[in-house]
Amino acid sequence: MFFVGIPAAAVLVIAGLAAAGSRGSGGGAKRYRPGRPFDFTPVWFLGRPEQLADSAGTALTAGAQASALTSRKQEQAGREAPASGTGGASDRW
């Protein structure tokens, strides 16, 4: 009994603590692991809401900006050809 029950109880306690710790840490954030599917709500960070062409600062539908935003500038942004002079870089991991 001692050789089975006590080790089994210790294992159960440690497993329970580990499960509780992993659930509680990081504010419930899901962990991203490269190469594995990662479901989350897309987010767009701006320093100030007025930095978006649609000054209402409401949620956007990614990939469908022309219908999601109503301001004239926004509609133009979806239609116009890419502005020359933009730069940047692309990369993969």
Add this chain to the structure above:
Amino acid sequence: MEPEAQVTVGEARPETGTGTPPDVLDGPFSTRQLLRIDEALRLADQGTGLVFSVYVGGLDEPVREHAERLHRQLAEPDRSVLIAVSPNQRQLEIVTGKYARKRIPDTYVKLAALSMVASFGGGDLAGGVIQGLDQLASHAGKG
């Protein structure tokens, strides 16, 4: 079709009074990471006079064009720098506007992208974003 992107505005969104957490908490970051990204964005904006923004979510093909469309949605595209990260596609796009490009040449943007993808490859999305913002703002200098 991608799910709705939640636009965060640095400060906390207005409370709806329902007691429900803001939608941004359904995103890929914890509260602590959100605060760190917010701080990095604020410092980058204030330090450079440019407008930095970070999009984390799926990008439609061709991803570069989608990132440029997002960039054009910003109020001042010429002065703006958009960092677009698609974790599932493992793709990073950084778009600089006409004026921002003069402050941060593409060579330096590429260097920042390299260090960012190194963090992303290790599973650290928030760390990569913050590191990228810091590097881009450092290269841009004071506005």
